[in-house]
Amino acid sequence: MIRSSLNVASKIKTTLWKMAIGYLPTLSNLQVRRIAAVSCCPICRADEESIKHVFQECLFTRQILQDLKVASSPFNGERDALTIINKLKSPEEDKSTISVLIKEIKERVRWFALIDFRYVPRKANEAAHILVEEGRRHASPRFWIEEAPIEVEAKVA
Numbered sequence: 575m576i577r578s579s580l581n582v583a584s585k586i587k588t589t590l591w592k593m594a595i596g597y598l599p600t601l602s603n604l605q606v607r608r609i610a611a612v613s614c615c616p617i618c619r620a621d622e623e624s625i626k627h628v629f630q631e632c633l634f635t636r637q638i639l640q641d642l643k644v645a646s647s648p649f650n651g652e653r654d655a656l657t658i659i660n661k662l663k664s665p666e667e668d669k670s671t672i673s674v675l676i677k678e679i680k681e682r683v684r685w686f687a688l689i690d691f692r693y694v695p696r697k698a699n700e701a702a703h704i705l706v707e708e709g710r711r712h713a714s715p716r717f718w719i720e721e722a723p724i725e726v727e728a729k730v731a
């Protein structure tokens with residue numbers, strides 16, 4: 575079942591493996607090891623920054639998952655994705671319901687020497703959407719580390 579022919583960066587494989595075994599340096603994990611004093615999520619401040627919170631529960635994550643149509647939402651995927659890109663590019667302060675997320679992203683990008691946000695229509699990333707549909711068919715999170723689902727591999731082959 576494991577194939578090494580899939581061209582996935584080893585850094586991604588390592589991160590997925592660490593995520594699967596609960597070994598990422600979240601504030602929750604760092605607090606247990608007495609490296610961090612607080613474990614509250616610095617983005618949403620709603621809960622402890624655990625791996626589950628970072629990848630499933632955080633407001634920021636949920637917004638991205640909704641935008642990618644991984645989670646159900648009242649969002650209109652492509653149109654709202656473009657809206658978000660436009661908000662990120664705008665020098666004006668956002669006043670919408672996702673203003674907290676936009677502000678947080680804008681604060682974080684100050685650390686990059688160069689960064690560009692671009693909108694990619696659904697047609698340009700069909701493999702990602704097939705992967706999302708495959709993920710939706712499972713109740714619990716799935717991790718494809720060495721190979722992708724057959725439908726995805728067929729699309730990118």
Ligand SMILES: [Zn+2]
Binds near residue numbers: 632
């Ligand atoms: Zn959070």
